[in-house]
Amino acid sequence: MKPDGVAAKAEPSDLDLVRGIKSGDGDAFEKMVQRYHARVYSLSYGVLRNAEDAEEATQDTFLTLYRKIGTFDETKKFFSWFYRVALNQAYSRARRRKPGTAVAIDDFLPKFSSDGHLASPELPDWSGSVEDEVIARELAGRAGEFIADLPAPYRDVIWMYDVEEMATSDIAETLRISIPALKSRLHRARLYVRQRLSEISKRPTQAEAR
Amino acid sequence: MTDWTCRQVILDLLIEYEDGTMPAADRADFERHVEMCPPCVRFLTTYRATGKTLKLLKLEEIPSDLAQSVLAFVRARAGRKA
Numbered sequence: 001m002k003p004d005g006v007a008a009k010a011e012p013s014d015l016d017l018v019r020g021i022k023s024g025d026g027d028a029f030e031k032m033v034q035r036y037h038a039r040v041y042s043l044s045y046g047v048l049r050n051a052e053d054a055e056e057a058t059q060d061t062f063l064t065l066y067r068k069i070g071t072f073d074e075t076k077k078f079f080s081w082f083y084r085v086a087l088n089q090a091y092s093r094a095r096r097r098k099p100g101t102a103v104a105i106d107d108f109l110p111k112f113s114s115d116g117h118l119a120s121p122e123l124p125d126w127s128g129s130v131e132d133e134v135i136a137r138e139l140a141g142r143a144g145e146f147i148a149d150l151p152a153p154y155r156d157v158i159w160m161y162d163v164e165e166m167a168t169s170d171i172a173e174t175l176r177i178s179i180p181a182l183k184s185r186l187h188r189a190r191l192y193v194r195q196r197l198s199e200i201s202k203r204p205t206q207a208e209a210r
Numbered sequence: 211m212t213d214w215t216c217r218q219v220i221l222d223l224l225i226e227y228e229d230g231t232m233p234a235a236d237r238a239d240f241e242r243h244v245e246m247c248p249p250c251v252r253f254l255t256t257y258r259a260t261g262k263t264l265k266l267l268k269l270e271e272i273p274s275d276l277a278q279s280v281l282a283f284v285r286a287r288a289g290r291k292a
Contacts (some may be wrong), residue, residue, distance in 0.1 A: 003291075025224065029284070030281060031283075033237025033277050033281055033284075034277055037276050037277045037280055038276075039270070041237055041269070041272050041273070041276055042268065042269040043274070045269050046267055046268075046269070055273060055276060058276065058280055059280050059283040059284070061282050062280050062283075063283065063287055063288070064240065064286050066284050066288055067288075070214070071221055073255045088245070094251060107286075109221075110220055110221070110253070112215075112217040115215070116216055116217040116218065117215065117216050117217075117222070118249040118250070119250075120218045120251065124252075124256075125252045125255060125256060126256060126259065127255040127256050127258065129259070129260035130262050130263055136263060136266055139263045140263050140266035140267050143263050143264055143267065144257045144267050147264075148250065158264070161262040162261055162265065163264050163265065163267045163268050165265070170262065180257070183225050183226075183229070186225065187225040190225075190257060190260055190261065191220075191221075193259075193260050193264070194257050194260040196257065197256070197259075197260055197263065198249050198256060
């Protein structure tokens with residue numbers, strides 16, 4: 001407990017730390033690492049699916065932060081800028097490892113008949129599978145692979161919104177897109193992942209099981 | 211009252227229904243379609259299961275020495291003390 005009359009020292013804001021780093025304050029950089037290393041690692045791991053690569057991408061991200069902090073516009077939100085740096089590092093590393101594998105998302109969107117009905121009405125309902133933790137984690141792993149195959153505009157949005165659970169406004173600012181564009185990309189990316197998960201989750205229907 | 215098609219429900223309306231930004235009147239029309247359309251029910255439940263599955267990708271364990279390894283990496287490469 002602190003003695004009476006001694007106010008707790010407020011945590012420095014991101015902008016305080018940015019200014020500290022710009023002026024060569026090593027403590028400010030260390031505080032920034034402490035504040036954001038877990039989020040950067042989590043983001044990197046999601047893209048790269050490998051602990052070693054994620055750690056290296058995290059290191060590169062902070063090195064880029066240190067070297068490029070002078071280009072950060074202090075009127076903008078720091079985390080949006082930094083998240084973009086981290087994404088670029090992760091995707092750059094992913095491209096080096098596995099170049100040119102983006103899927104054509106339209107190939108995996110639902111199909112409809114000319115009167116607007118679903119063209120494949122006998123869809124498997126695998127939603128109950130996610131109640132089983134083992135199966136759910138296996139599906140999540142596959143979903144991560146499917147997301148990694150998406151073109152970047154879709155991959156970034158679904159990752160930030162559905163996995164990282166970032167606020168819509170933060171994602172829009174980070175990616176410099178409008179909210180309607182964000183929603184459109186998010187929905188198409190979800191439709192794609194849903195379709196891919198449906199394809200690997202085909203289970204016998206109750207009628208087939210009888 | 212509007213009779214939506216499956217195409218409209220799935221491609222145009224589903225995201226607004228799920229994120230709660232759809233106007234009340236449209237929600238009623240949306241739900242009326244889904245109630246009478248088993249394929250859309252299955253589509254909706256698997257769409258929601260997809261979102262639930264994706265949340266499991268969020269990493270909970272971070273290497274305990276990561277912050278120190280990042281600092282050591284940057285300090286070794288930065289021309290001055292980071």
